[in-house]
Amino acid sequence: MSETKETGVPAGADTPAGEELPSRDLSPDEEKAPKTVGGSNLSLGHSLGLILALAALVVLGVVTGGDRFLSVANLMVILQQAAVIGVICIGVTFVITSGGIDLSVGSVMGLATVWATTLGTQAIAMDVHWSMMFFTALAVGAAAGLLNGVIIAYGRVVPFIATLAMLVAARGFAELISGRQTQIVTVPGFTSTFRGDLLGIPIIVWMFLIVAAAGWFLLNRTTFGRRTIAVGGNPEAARLAGIKVKRHLVMVYALSGLCAGIAAVMMLSRTTSGSSTHGLLYELDAIAAVVVGGTLLAGGRGTIFGTVLGVMVFAVLRNVFVQNNLDSSVQALVTGAIIVGAVLLQQRFSSHSRT
Amino acid sequence: MRGIIKHFPGAKALDGVDLDIRAGEVHCLLGQNGAGKSTLIKVLSGAHQPTEGEILWKGERVTIPTTMAALRLGIATMYQELDVVDGLSVAENVFLGHELSSGGVLRRATALERTRDLLRRLGHPEIPAQREVGRLPAAGKQIVSMARALSHDAQLIIMDEPSAVLDPEEVENLFRVVRALRDEGVAVVYISHRLEEIRRIGDRITVLKDGRTAATSLEVEDTPTRELIALMTGHEVISDFGGTAIGATSDQPLLEVDGLSLDGVFEPVSFDVRPGEVVGLAGLVGAGRSEILETIYGARRATAGEVRVKGKKLRRGSIADAVNHGVGLAPEERKSQGLLLDEPIYRNITLSTFARFARSGLLNERAERTAAREQAEALHLSPADVQRSIRTLSGGNQQKAMLARWLVHGCDVLLLDEPTRGVDVGARAEIYGLVRELSRQGTAVLMVSSEIEEVLGLADRVLVVADGRVVHTGATRDIDEHQVLDLVMEGAHG
Numbered sequence: 001m002s003e004t005k006e007t008g009v010p011a012g013a014d015t016p017a018g019e020e021l022p023s024r025d026l027s028p029d030e031e032k033a034p035k036t037v038g039g040s041n042l043s044l045g046h047s048l049g050l051i052l053a054l055a056a057l058v059v060l061g062v063v064t065g066g067d068r069f070l071s072v073a074n075l076m077v078i079l080q081q082a083a084v085i086g087v088i089c090i091g092v093t094f095v096i097t098s099g100g101i102d103l104s105v106g107s108v109m110g111l112a113t114v115w116a117t118t119l120g121t122q123a124i125a126m127d128v129h130w131s132m133m134f135f136t137a138l139a140v141g142a143a144a145g146l147l148n149g150v151i152i153a154y155g156r157v158v159p160f161i162a163t164l165a166m167l168v169a170a171r172g173f174a175e176l177i178s179g180r181q182t183q184i185v186t187v188p189g190f191t192s193t194f195r196g197d198l199l200g201i202p203i204i205v206w207m208f209l210i211v212a213a214a215g216w217f218l219l220n221r222t223t224f225g226r227r228t229i230a231v232g233g234n235p236e237a238a239r240l241a242g243i244k245v246k247r248h249l250v251m252v253y254a255l256s257g258l259c260a261g262i263a264a265v266m267m268l269s270r271t272t273s274g275s276s277t278h279g280l281l282y283e284l285d286a287i288a289a290v291v292v293g294g295t296l297l298a299g300g301r302g303t304i305f306g307t308v309l310g311v312m313v314f315a316v317l318r319n320v321f322v323q324n325n326l327d328s329s330v331q332a333l334v335t336g337a338i339i340v341g342a343v344l345l346q347q348r349f350s351s352h353s354r355t
Numbered sequence: 356m357r358g359i360i361k362h363f364p365g366a367k368a369l370d371g372v373d374l375d376i377r378a379g380e381v382h383c384l385l386g387q388n389g390a391g392k393s394t395l396i397k398v399l400s401g402a403h404q405p406t407e408g409e410i411l412w413k414g415e416r417v418t419i420p421t422t423m424a425a426l427r428l429g430i431a432t433m434y435q436e437l438d439v440v441d442g443l444s445v446a447e448n449v450f451l452g453h454e455l456s457s458g459g460v461l462r463r464a465t466a467l468e469r470t471r472d473l474l475r476r477l478g479h480p481e482i483p484a485q486r487e488v489g490r491l492p493a494a495g496k497q498i499v500s501m502a503r504a505l506s507h508d509a510q511l512i513i514m515d516e517p518s519a520v521l522d523p524e525e526v527e528n529l530f531r532v533v534r535a536l537r538d539e540g541v542a543v544v545y546i547s548h549r550l551e552e553i554r555r556i557g558d559r560i561t562v563l564k565d566g567r568t569a570a571t572s573l574e575v576e577d578t579p580t581r582e583l584i585a586l587m588t589g590h591e592v593i594s595d596f597g598g599t600a601i602g603a604t605s606d607q608p609l610l611e612v613d614g615l616s617l618d619g620v621f622e623p624v625s626f627d628v629r630p631g632e633v634v635g636l637a638g639l640v641g642a643g644r645s646e647i648l649e650t651i652y653g654a655r656r657a658t659a660g661e662v663r664v665k666g667k668k669l670r671r672g673s674i675a676d677a678v679n680h681g682v683g684l685a686p687e688e689r690k691s692q693g694l695l696l697d698e699p700i701y702r703n704i705t706l707s708t709f710a711r712f713a714r715s716g717l718l719n720e721r722a723e724r725t726a727a728r729e730q731a732e733a734l735h736l737s738p739a740d741v742q743r744s745i746r747t748l749s750g751g752n753q754q755k756a757m758l759a760r761w762l763v764h765g766c767d768v769l770l771l772d773e774p775t776r777g778v779d780v781g782a783r784a785e786i787y788g789l790v791r792e793l794s795r796q797g798t799a800v801l802m803v804s805s806e807i808e809e810v811l812g813l814a815d816r817v818l819v820v821a822d823g824r825v826v827h828t829g830a831t832r833d834i835d836e837h838q839v840l841d842l843v844m845e846g847a848h849g
Contacts, residue, residue, distance in 0.1 A: 242678035
């Protein structure tokens with residue numbers, strides 16, 4: 001809050017001045033507020049709306065569910081449910097920021113759970129180490145993402161179509177491998193590691209937090225993130241500035257696949273099974289959460305913080321409905337309303353900040 | 356004769372503007388970027404509402420609440436960004452928004468017929484009314500836009516920089532159409548940066564500066580160019596091109612282009628540029644000038660030949676290789692090819708260099724801002740606050756930011772594609788001065804410009820390109836504007 005005010009004042013005072021002298025006088029002060037630079041003013045304003053929406057949902061949960069809603073156990077349930085889709089959303093945030101879309105995340109996650117739980121993989125994991133399952137899931141996800149990226153960047157297939165094809169194909173491949181059977185995780189080391197707690201917080205929630213923090217850092221503080229924003233904002237300008245756009249896009253989709261692989265590990269630990277039906281329609285939930293969070297669907301602007309908030313809004317909403325035994329159809333209806341409402345709000349904010 | 360008078364004192368971006376337009380005249384609107392021309396047009400076309408002031412149309416006071424209302428009055432606008440729908444046919448575009456229909460069913464035959472009438476009236480019966488507009492050249496699209504204006508029975512047509520997307524030959528055509536319209540009694544408001552055009556087509560001129568009318572309804576014939584520039588800028592431009600060319604500071608060429616060609620676009624071309632030298636590529640739009648520049652830069656993959664910088668061969672089709680060897684390009688279309696409009700100024704300036712400021716992938720935004728600020732101050736970027744969005748800058752200042760990008764990069768070879776397009780007179784002089792300064796420091800500059808005057812004034816040597824071939828190479832002091840024009844025309848037809 002205080003940060004928004006700090007940057008709001010000099011920016012406002014600067015506008016009418018316009019002349020060269022006053023802005024030069026300001027220049028030493030500019031160093032004071034480097035953190036809010038680069039369009040994050042906008043996302044802070046927008047995030048404020050999301051935080052309010054989240055708070056409203058929590059109040060609703062407390063009013064209807066009372067202590068049961070606020071209990072630590074229930075909060076952990078919410079966080080665990082948010083964690084899997086949340087990790088996927090971090091990857092999707094990068095893809096959307098780069099101006100693309102990834103429809104394949106859900107089915108790639110499903111494929112990764114299946115591949116990591118085949119008898120062969122589990123046998124190797126038994127012999128060598130449980131982490132073989134972990135790395136298998138990650139590798140499958142990253143490879144699928146890499147393939148998406150190559151088809152999009154070098155094959156010049158539009159992302160919507162390329163990842164739609166991957167959505168269908170990965171699901172089919174997962175069915176083929178598993179024979180449409182649910183495969184139980186039998187490696188004891190795997191389950192005991194990922195189903196555990198650390199400081200009272202489930203491991204998969206930690207994983208979500210770490211991926212989100214790493215994602216934030218990658219997007220806002222590294223050359224990789226800057227390139228992603230540049231490519232999404234104006235691919236031609238990025239290309240003519242010397243950025244290797246194609247190579248970068250491949251990496252962005254690989255990153256999204258990698259996130260789906262991490263999500264697969266989390267899914268395996270929550271359900272202790274691999275199945276081709278895991279992650280059904282996750283792509284739509286992910287896109288909804290990312291866009292509601294304030295990432296521009298057209299590319300060029302992304303916010304990890306907003307994505308996390310978007311994920312939490314939907315997770316809390318779902319929990320409130322479950323706690324009160326409400327119809328899931330009504331939940332879907334409300335979800336739709338939230339998506340439209342949030343995007344309308346986002347447009348208001350962005351038009352205000354621009355004029 | 357009907358008099359059309361409009362006053363808008365007190366609008367925000369407009370601070371007291373008076374304009375009166377007579378039927379059957381070409382009234383030119385002049386002003387630097389940000390002088391309020393666009394706002395004025397938007398008020399006239401119903402897109403904006405004036406806060407104060409009044410509009411008189413044929414002697415009666417009117418309000419123009421919507422663009423449709425403007426059209427109903429007979430005021431049509433042709434925007435700078437051609438507002439045609441590429442996927443629709445010529446006829447569909449002409450009647451877009453006021454489709455001819457009976458009971459919801461389109462009357463296609465009537466629309467086609469009336470479109471053909473309009474095209475004939477505009478002197479372009481050769482444009483097929485059923486052709487998809489996306490397949491027409493820019494000049495054709497403009498005719499469609501004009502036909503649309505006429506389809507509303509427009510008595511006043513506002514043209515916002517109609518010549519910006521046209522090459523000289525097409526501009527001639529445009530002038531013919533504008534004159535024909537004028538002779539029919541249509542009033543035309545013509546907006547352009549190019550003074551020589553206004554001199555040729557305009558009857559009267561109104562000059563805007565900082566949202567006010569600096570001078571209104573000057574007779575074109577009685578007003579010297581110098582006075583116009585003075586009115587626009589508030590000060591007289593003393594030296595057009597920042598003195599004469601510096602000349603090569605060394606005989607060792609920095610940039611060598613050897614037999615470079617791109618099949619179907621331009622034939623093998625060979626030349627070199629030495630340090631401190633400015634070489635200009637003159638010719639028509641579409642003659643292959645920009646393509647030569649882009650191929651040198653690696654944005655297009657050459658079919659044959661090679662490019663060497665300081666003797667080192669560049670990899671074909673690799674922009675990254677060119678940039679690494681110290682080549683920079685300021686592209687023709689600043690907004691679509693050069694800038695990230697939602698990003699702050701400094702990130703646009705460091706778009707090619709942010710990785711250099713970074714340490715093992717970690718950005719150093721502080722260093723980026725410092726470097727960007729230094730250049731912004733050196734170039735008198737206004738506003739100089741590099742954290743503001745680049746969107747807020749005028750065309751001239753955006754171009755300066757583009758140049759700042761390559762100054763931060765410290766490049767040895769600078770490729771400039773139409774460096775002063777859409778740039779007002781004041782910023783132009785600064786850009787010319789900057790080119791001079793770079794030459795003094797030993798940078799090799801290769802520039803493309805549609806303005807022959809600019810090439811001749813700025814460059815040491817000129818390459819005339821026509822129809823994908825270099826038809827003349829020589830020192831600029833040995834050739835004048837008319838000779839260049841002759842070469843351009845001969846080459847284009849030969």
